[in-house]
Amino acid sequence: MIGRRGAIRLIGGGGLSLGLGACGFEPARPEPVGGRLRVAVAVSSTADTMDPARQTVITDFCRCAMVYDGLTKLDQYFKPQPALAEAIETGDARDWSIRLRKGVRFHDGSPLTVADVLYSLRRHLDPAVGSKAKVFADQFASVRADGPDRVRIVLNSANADLPTILGIAQFQIVRDGTRDFSKPVGTGPMRMIEFQPGIRSLTARYDEYWRGPIRLGECELFAISDDSARINALLSGDVDLINAINPRIARHMRDAGFGLLETKSSGYTDLIMRMDRPPGDNPDFVAGMKLLLDRETMRSAIFRGYATIANDQPIAPSNPYYDPSVPQRPFDPERARFHFKRAGMIGARMPIVTSTAADKSDDMAVLIQDAGQRAGIGFDIRRVPSDGYWTNSWMKVPLGFGNTNPRPTADIIFTQFFASNALWNESAWKNARFDRLLDAARGETDEARRKSLYGEMQHLVHDQAGIGIPLFISSLDAFSPRVKGLRPMPQGGLMGYDFAAHVWLEGK
Incomplete structure (x- = not known):
């Protein structure tokens, strides 16, 4: 045990202290207004899910944020705040006690219980569930009841970021025993009225929400994958809110009287070279590809300045653990040509797979193709539809692109994308030294030492992993002047996918 003073210091770096449960998220909510908000996003498919554990794309995140709550919720500083948990306590960052909030009810009227939380957390360990958060749940040594309103989580080893981890989308709470998510029931601010994967969803305000009813009456969410069609739907008044605005038309949207929400984030579109197959299994090919990323031109020409230069490390300069060294x-x-020659690739041609699902990967690939001609290597750009991209192409082709949403901590992004056992280890990079550093950093309570560990990990990713991260990309959403209450959240666009709980329609 590290004692009371040590516990407060540790919790201050990413946890919740005993007294925090009495603090509110926000001021008292104004009276409900009503109205139906129509939202068009860029990506959807028949694989859309209302199972929180399986969330992958923006439609999943938005819908699940409407219907479910987590034990904690991340605020505008990426700090965990109490949600279904009133308080989370620990003395050593390994043994955690969670006190549940009283008076919370699911949409069907049943009360939130310890059994619901135990079921929700334990199901991530079942391979049949296909949880995208299993890599975090694997850190649980035990999850058990500790009284009528408490859950106790004991970890295999200390992790000071557990309250933050419990705030990520996949750890939202479902009813005990839920297996059918076609008609989802949660404790969140909206009830699901209709859910058709790949087509649309309709939710309605839950008037008995434990925080108090939200202002919005209904939300209809669907996808329009074509950028021009999505813009035209907003311009014509067919929809009220859209995401994934092309930076090239951002000024036009403002001039036309529409709102523009820029969210500066740590999200990125990355070039992926699979290291478990040729040519990505050749370190010289990987090194050469990273040298073909013209970051300045990408930032100015593709993103019109709505981006920050990155450096093939997934930790953004805004993160306290960012290593500028x-x-x-x-x-x-020219240097890339040297590496391609050593790899025996001069004169070779290979496909590079892109999709609108990976933001601006089409445009990035064109710049890489042009640079490749100067480096003695050719690329055939193969554009595939957004529908099914994440299932059929992502992490399955030798050379392609990913699209990573912001993550609240260094541990979360390293665990999900770079650990040897990570479900989303995009380039199949495996490094035993990195894995040891990741384990050590989780339980480290000395901030200087923890920053040093994360710094070394960034060097390893930059030097060895089969990914190129050229930019950290701002999210751009456009909306009708009738839509009120939108503000940037670091978790991503559309207020970190939680817009429905905060916005309202003027005049409704």
């Missing part, structure tokens, strides 16, 4: 990788086609 990682040397900035230049755009250098």
